[in-house]
Amino acid sequence: MSEKHSKPRHRRSRKALAVGVPLALTAAGSLAYGTDLGLFGEDVQSTASAAAPAWATATADGFASVNSLGQNGTYGGRDGKTVTVKTLADLEKYATAAEPYVIVVAATINMNPVGKEIKVASDKTIVGAGTSGHIVGGGFFLGSGVHNVIIRNLTIRDAYQGIWNDKDHDFDAIQMDGAHHVWIDHNDLRHMADGLIDVRKDSTNVTVSWNKLSQNNKTFGIGWTENVKTDITIHHNWIRETEQRNPSTDNAAHAHLYNNFLEDVAGTDIKSSYGNYARGATKMVLENSSFQGVNNPVIKDSAASLVQRGNVFSGTSGRNESGGTAFDPKTYYGYTLDQAADVPSLLKSGAGPRSSIGTTSASTTAAAATTLTVAADGSGQYRTVQAAVNAVPADNASRVVISVKPGTYREVVKVPANKPHVTIQGSGGSRKDTVIVYGNAAGMQKPDGSGTYGTPGSATLSVQSDDSQVRNLTVTNDFDEAANQSLSGHQAVALLTQADKVVLDSLIVNGDQDTLELETAAKDKLGRVYVSNSYISGNVDFIFGRATVVVDKSVITLKKRWNGTSAGYVTAPSTPANRKGILINRSAVNGDVSAASFFLGRNWHPGSDTTVDPQTTVRNSTLSAAIKSVPWSDMGGFSWKDDRFAEYKNTGPGAGAASSDRPQLTDTQAAGQEVADWLGGWTPTAS
Numbered sequence: 001m002s003e004k005h006s007k008p009r010h011r012r013s014r015k016a017l018a019v020g021v022p023l024a025l026t027a028a029g030s031l032a033y034g035t036d037l038g039l040f041g042e043d044v045q046s047t048a049s050a051a052a053p054a055w056a057t058a059t060a061d062g063f064a065s066v067n068s069l070g071q072n073g074t075y076g077g078r079d080g081k082t083v084t085v086k087t088l089a090d091l092e093k094y095a096t097a098a099e100p101y102v103i104v105v106a107a108t109i110n111m112n113p114v115g116k117e118i119k120v121a122s123d124k125t126i127v128g129a130g131t132s133g134h135i136v137g138g139g140f141f142l143g144s145g146v147h148n149v150i151i152r153n154l155t156i157r158d159a160y161q162g163i164w165n166d167k168d169h170d171f172d173a174i175q176m177d178g179a180h181h182v183w184i185d186h187n188d189l190r191h192m193a194d195g196l197i198d199v200r201k202d203s204t205n206v207t208v209s210w211n212k213l214s215q216n217n218k219t220f221g222i223g224w225t226e227n228v229k230t231d232i233t234i235h236h237n238w239i240r241e242t243e244q245r246n247p248s249t250d251n252a253a254h255a256h257l258y259n260n261f262l263e264d265v266a267g268t269d270i271k272s273s274y275g276n277y278a279r280g281a282t283k284m285v286l287e288n289s290s291f292q293g294v295n296n297p298v299i300k301d302s303a304a305s306l307v308q309r310g311n312v313f314s315g316t317s318g319r320n321e322s323g324g325t326a327f328d329p330k331t332y333y334g335y336t337l338d339q340a341a342d343v344p345s346l347l348k349s350g351a352g353p354r355s356s357i358g359t360t361s362a363s364t365t366a367a368a369a370t371t372l373t374v375a376a377d378g379s380g381q382y383r384t385v386q387a388a389v390n391a392v393p394a395d396n397a398s399r400v401v402i403s404v405k406p407g408t409y410r411e412v413v414k415v416p417a418n419k420p421h422v423t424i425q426g427s428g429g430s431r432k433d434t435v436i437v438y439g440n441a442a443g444m445q446k447p448d449g450s451g452t453y454g455t456p457g458s459a460t461l462s463v464q465s466d467d468s469q470v471r472n473l474t475v476t477n478d479f480d481e482a483a484n485q486s487l488s489g490h491q492a493v494a495l496l497t498q499a500d501k502v503v504l505d506s507l508i509v510n511g512d513q514d515t516l517e518l519e520t521a522a523k524d525k526l527g528r529v530y531v532s533n534s535y536i537s538g539n540v541d542f543i544f545g546r547a548t549v550v551v552d553k554s555v556i557t558l559k560k561r562w563n564g565t566s567a568g569y570v571t572a573p574s575t576p577a578n579r580k581g582i583l584i585n586r587s588a589v590n591g592d593v594s595a596a597s598f599f600l601g602r603n604w605h606p607g608s609d610t611t612v613d614p615q616t617t618v619r620n621s622t623l624s625a626a627i628k629s630v631p632w633s634d635m636g637g638f639s640w641k642d643d644r645f646a647e648y649k650n651t652g653p654g655a656g657a658a659s660s661d662r663p664q665l666t667d668t669q670a671a672g673q674e675v676a677d678w679l680g681g682w683t684p685t686a687s
Contacts, residue, residue, distance in 0.1 A: 060183035062207035062233025076125030076150030111138025144178030169193035212352035223250025251280035278304035406433035426473030443489025459496035481562035515542035541572035558591030566594035571601035581615030590624035615644035627654030
């Protein structure tokens, strides 16, 4: 996009800020596992030379996805080797190893002695192969400081020692003492000697999802500490034929329970004592869960806060309590609620281990994923990223993951519109390890003599296909402005999207002018982009375009111009009327530039288009002193005050009070300008 425009002036009446319909975001319920878990080999195998299957790269949702304690979400052993195990010795060898592993359990493994709990080390994914992965007579222990662990698709059972309320045997299925960032998903846990899951001693950032928990006295205990530190999400679990701790949540800082099914079947020997229990200083939010036949379904201590909404109760009796203000889970992560009435059937069909897991949502189906590997040194299937893209069949019906090994790939990459469902993902431990870089600019002549590249054509990486993702790598346009001052057209795009339902996660996107261009396939088409946990750098209009964009939990770095001066604009939306534009949410805007030198944005009317209605909202973000006190600017003869620019509850030295030159959303307006409102029914998932 050109920095200089000669456009006629045009003024329109100022419109009210749009208020959308809130809709929350989800992740775990629809994660694609990809390759059938039953297709691994017969013996212990290392597959280090090939990328792990798509399900092995899945990341957690809920509190396990929140960045804290130096851990960026929960992704287990995805960066390590994949091994298949069938013996206790091999399982223990890899689970306790210092390096990351994806460990596929492809047999029934009997613990010896009974009650043994393998001490799992950090950075592990332990997953059952189809429904064949059984751990019998013991389980797993995650000690103090252990982090980034995923346990999925396993059956852990039968350590029961014949005593119902067993005080002598602490034989749990999964026990945590001071661990953090743990995801327990799609397991069948039953018939143990003590609890099924214990989250103890300040363990935190835990998500427990889509499990079957049954045939036990104590289901699920949380706490056992005077400290109020545990953050835990418990969703889509089927808890049946259990007596107590369903769960019991003691002194949890934030406990979010939703879409669980608690069932006490009539006519059996097991009678529920209570259901969900908020103890001590716990703050609990309980949403859209179903309780059938449960005694005392929801109880709380006097000091606890417990907010209920949307739950249904059938055949229950006794205490059903709530009170206090608790917290808003959406301030920590996005999620989508299923209707409480649908939860029993949804969990009966979707909870627990699956022979071939696609999605657990009743409304969607995910096909198996194919993985292609790229390595510049020749150790992969392809040496360039574009070669792997070229190998994706046209109109592919299912996801293709292009796993790019660490290295620098100096090339232009384009994912065409007829190749949807493509994920380009760096396989290194850091987004810095894998770099795609090139240096084209808008005013450069194409090698074939057909003219200049133009702004979109300058992109290092172009994503033109729907439902595609870019993850865990760096994309750079290193065009040298200082060395090319005679060139007309310094726009140099690093990453371009021209599609709908695009996820950009854990990236570094580097450039100067026009770094990140976010467009749609055509002006009349919708193009939604979700950018998260990323770093975006630039100076002039470096987040721009007509797409509907969320930049969430990211760092926006302001850079000086080629000549060392400080001046620029963060955003330049060209939003079509009646659509959402650019939302910057829970992010930081900073950089080594002069104070009061940058605008948050200006209104772009391409070709003097009077029908567009540019929009940028910056909310709940930290603004450095580099941001001007009047943070919005006119562009091309159009007044920004005729378009849609606003802030809400920003902090930092660059934030400011409401005025005619600095519009602020009201609380009511802000309620309709959240992440889910922007994405409009699309729920981004890790694939």
